[in-house]
Amino acid sequence: MPKSPKPIANSKMLEEASLTNLSVNTKKKRGKTRNIAIATTKEVQWQGVFMLVVWGCVVACLLVFADADASRRVFTKFSHLQSFYGATSVAFAFATALDILAYTNAVSDEKRVLSGILAYVDGVACMSYFAMASLPLYFLVDSTQGNPVWLMRYAEWIITCPTLLYWSGLASRADRSSVSDIATADALMLAAGALSSVLPSWPAFFVYLGACAIFVYVMIHMWKVYGKAMQPDFQPPPPLPKHALHLLRVEILISWTFFPLVETLRRQGFIDYQTGEAINCINDYAAKVGLAMIMVNCNLEQINAIRVQQMHSALTGMLKVMRKTNLSSERMAEVSNVDDDVKAWLMNEFSGSTDSSGKSSKSSRKGRKDNSSDASGKSIVDVASISSSPLFSWDFDSLDKSDEDMTAICVRIFQEMHLIEQFNIDEKKLRKWIQKIRSQYNKNPFHNWRHAVMVLHTTYLMVTTTLNDVITEVELLAVLIAALSHDLDHNGLTNAFHINSRSELALIYNDQSVLENHHCHMAFEILLEKGCNIVENLDENEFKRLRQVIISCILNTDMALHHVKLSKLEEINRLGGFSGVTENDEQRLFMLTIIVHSADLYSAIKPFESNKKWAARLQKEFNKQVELENKMDLPSLPFMKGTGEEALAKGEVGFINFVIKPWYQHVVKAFPMLDFLTENIENNLSEWNAIVESYKQVS
Numbered sequence: 001m002p003k004s005p006k007p008i009a010n011s012k013m014l015e016e017a018s019l020t021n022l023s024v025n026t027k028k029k030r031g032k033t034r035n036i037a038i039a040t041t042k043e044v045q046w047q048g049v050f051m052l053v054v055w056g057c058v059v060a061c062l063l064v065f066a067d068a069d070a071s072r073r074v075f076t077k078f079s080h081l082q083s084f085y086g087a088t089s090v091a092f093a094f095a096t097a098l099d100i101l102a103y104t105n106a107v108s109d110e111k112r113v114l115s116g117i118l119a120y121v122d123g124v125a126c127m128s129y130f131a132m133a134s135l136p137l138y139f140l141v142d143s144t145q146g147n148p149v150w151l152m153r154y155a156e157w158i159i160t161c162p163t164l165l166y167w168s169g170l171a172s173r174a175d176r177s178s179v180s181d182i183a184t185a186d187a188l189m190l191a192a193g194a195l196s197s198v199l200p201s202w203p204a205f206f207v208y209l210g211a212c213a214i215f216v217y218v219m220i221h222m223w224k225v226y227g228k229a230m231q232p233d234f235q236p237p238p239p240l241p242k243h244a245l246h247l248l249r250v251e252i253l254i255s256w257t258f259f260p261l262v263e264t265l266r267r268q269g270f271i272d273y274q275t276g277e278a279i280n281c282i283n284d285y286a287a288k289v290g291l292a293m294i295m296v297n298c299n300l301e302q303i304n305a306i307r308v309q310q311m312h313s314a315l316t317g318m319l320k321v322m323r324k325t326n327l328s329s330e331r332m333a334e335v336s337n338v339d340d341d342v343k344a345w346l347m348n349e350f351s352g353s354t355d356s357s358g359k360s361s362k363s364s365r366k367g368r369k370d371n372s373s374d375a376s377g378k379s380i381v382d383v384a385s386i387s388s389s390p391l392f393s394w395d396f397d398s399l400d401k402s403d404e405d406m407t408a409i410c411v412r413i414f415q416e417m418h419l420i421e422q423f424n425i426d427e428k429k430l431r432k433w434i435q436k437i438r439s440q441y442n443k444n445p446f447h448n449w450r451h452a453v454m455v456l457h458t459t460y461l462m463v464t465t466t467l468n469d470v471i472t473e474v475e476l477l478a479v480l481i482a483a484l485s486h487d488l489d490h491n492g493l494t495n496a497f498h499i500n501s502r503s504e505l506a507l508i509y510n511d512q513s514v515l516e517n518h519h520c521h522m523a524f525e526i527l528l529e530k531g532c533n534i535v536e537n538l539d540e541n542e543f544k545r546l547r548q549v550i551i552s553c554i555l556n557t558d559m560a561l562h563h564v565k566l567s568k569l570e571e572i573n574r575l576g577g578f579s580g581v582t583e584n585d586e587q588r589l590f591m592l593t594i595i596v597h598s599a600d601l602y603s604a605i606k607p608f609e610s611n612k613k614w615a616a617r618l619q620k621e622f623n624k625q626v627e628l629e630n631k632m633d634l635p636s637l638p639f640m641k642g643t644g645e646e647a648l649a650k651g652e653v654g655f656i657n658f659v660i661k662p663w664y665q666h667v668v669k670a671f672p673m674l675d676f677l678t679e680n681i682e683n684n685l686s687e688w689n690a691i692v693e694s695y696k697q698v699s
Contacts, residue, residue, distance in 0.1 A: 139151055
């Protein structure tokens with residue numbers, strides 16, 4: 001067996017101490033300890049060597065006494081046997097590899113022992129089926145039907161089945177005497193089964209009946225052994241959790257019961273010999289590999305449990321320190337007894353570090369936390385004033401605005417959020433930047449300047465409603481820039497088109513969020529252009545944070561990342577929602593990406609007439625792409641091919657049901673102040689469904 005890395009020292013010491021204490025307590029209670037089944041890795045290795053030696057001797061004997069012509073006649077008569085045995089051998093090879101994987105990744109010596117035994121068992125089974133498929137081996141002939149009785153199979157079972165019962169004893173911490181009795185009974189049962197095949201009919205019947213009775217005895221006692229180990233007061237506790245023990249006994253009972261059942265059906269003539277052999281091969285594999293799968297799962301569960309326990313201990317300690325001191329990132333890096341991965345995570349979560357050196361890159365708190373009010377105590381951003389502004393309307397639609405109106409709206413948003421005075425932005429520069437942004441939006445049906453203004457306005461509404469007292473001024477400035485810049489130079493084609501056509505952008509960005517990376521590049525190219533640089537008064541730390549927020553918000557508008565964000569948001573909600581965000585840069589960053597992504601999906605939260613107009617524009621843009629794909633002989637997505645109102649309605653019903661509703665369900669759970677948005681979503685869905693139904697009635 002390959003040598004596994006040492007388990008975590010603390011876990012091993014705790015486990016050994018626990019067993020020692022339990023043993024002492026048992027002595028005090030009962031006067032003596034039970035002689036439980038325990039084995040070391042060295043003992044398992046010797047046992048494995050013994051199994052291989054016995055197997056080699058058996059194969060040698062069967063080869064010496066074999067009749068090659070008789071073997072050929074058997075495989076000629078039963079033409080599928082060799083295929084069955086060969087396939088089973090290959091399957092057991094994979095099972096052995098799985099066992100070795102479990103052995104090398106075992107988190108404790110006891111689990112390593114259990115995985116090691118399974119590796120030897122599956123290895124012997126693999127070699128046995130290979131020998132049956134490829135070597136002329138000695139066999140007996142069934143006295144009633146004249147079918148071959150493979151002594152190799154019975155030998156494999158006699159070698160492996162008692163070993164598996166011994167394995168079960170180790171897994172359940174059964175008494176050695178109980179394990180020995182069950183293993184002996186199992187060996188007798190197998191010998192009786194083989195003997196009953198060659199005896200005359202009546203003696204064979206009684207011997208077979210005896211074998212079945214022994215089987216029932218073995219299964220009942222095995223069930224009791226596992227059941228006893230699952231009791232709450234069982235001492236010492238078994239190495240596997242209770243649910244795993246229950247799975248093991250159910251797996252053994254079901255899979256092992258198939259063997260006498262198949263043999264009985266075959267002897268009674270209900271199934272033919274080859275069918276019985278095929279079922280036995282499948283069941284033999286299932287019986288053994290099932291144990292291996294359970295072991296692998298137990299190892300993974302314990303690894304995760306150890307990591308969670310370490311994380312919990314580390315966080316508890318860190319929080320205690322942070323409550324009492326103003327802990328710097330340098331001090332944080334000195335924390336010991338935490339592995340490197342956990343420490344790196346802590347550095348990132350609590351100090352805002354973005355590199356492994358432990359140096360903090362936390363943004364300047366020149367924001368709402370420290371400078372959220374003027375000398376009179378009045379909030380810099382007056383939410384009440386903004387809410388009463390004619391601009392603050394969830395029914396806003398840029399489709400009925402002129403270009404000049406939209407430019408004025410953008411300036412007004414920056415004014416209302418008090419960013420111009422906060423960062424001493426030259427208003428002429430702001431207007432020039434907005435005009436430059438406008439000029440870099442192409443005249444697409446959907447991804448155009450009007451769409452950019454819609455996303456900016458929706459971001460303004462959502463931030464004001466949800467994050468006003470949470471984010472810093474730098475982050476507010478960044479999220480508005482990101483919203484207006486998020487689709488710069490969009491050419492009306494999807495990432496899939498760029499990748500399939502091997503466009504220049506796809507080659508530059510290596511097929512990863514192609515358009516979003518391009519939008520981001522364009523955003524900073526314009527932002528840093530002379531005459532458009534509205535962030536020139538930020539200090540270095542503020543600019544780093546601004547850039548981090550803009551990049552994250554724009555890249556996360558890629559719909560390919562939608563379900564990643566949704567899963568993360570679901571998990572945050574499951575754990576009780578966002579907390580302590582004013583001191584957590586990463587959480588605020590994720591909140592901002594949620595806001596911009598939600599704003600990018602504005603259509604479904606608008607009144608139906610607005611929703612319908614924007615949906616029709618997107619359909620038109622999709623149809624243009626399909627035409628181009630047809631000309632270039634590129635694949636097209638089915639939902640982009642639809643034309644007309646019926647296809648539009650069906651597409652919107654699907655999009656709202658499978659994208660919008662699940663997303664906004666969790667957004668509203670995280671930000672309850674936005675719960676009113678779900679009403680428009682439901683209304684729009686009803687309208688689209690009505691259109692779909694109207695077309696059904698016409699057809």
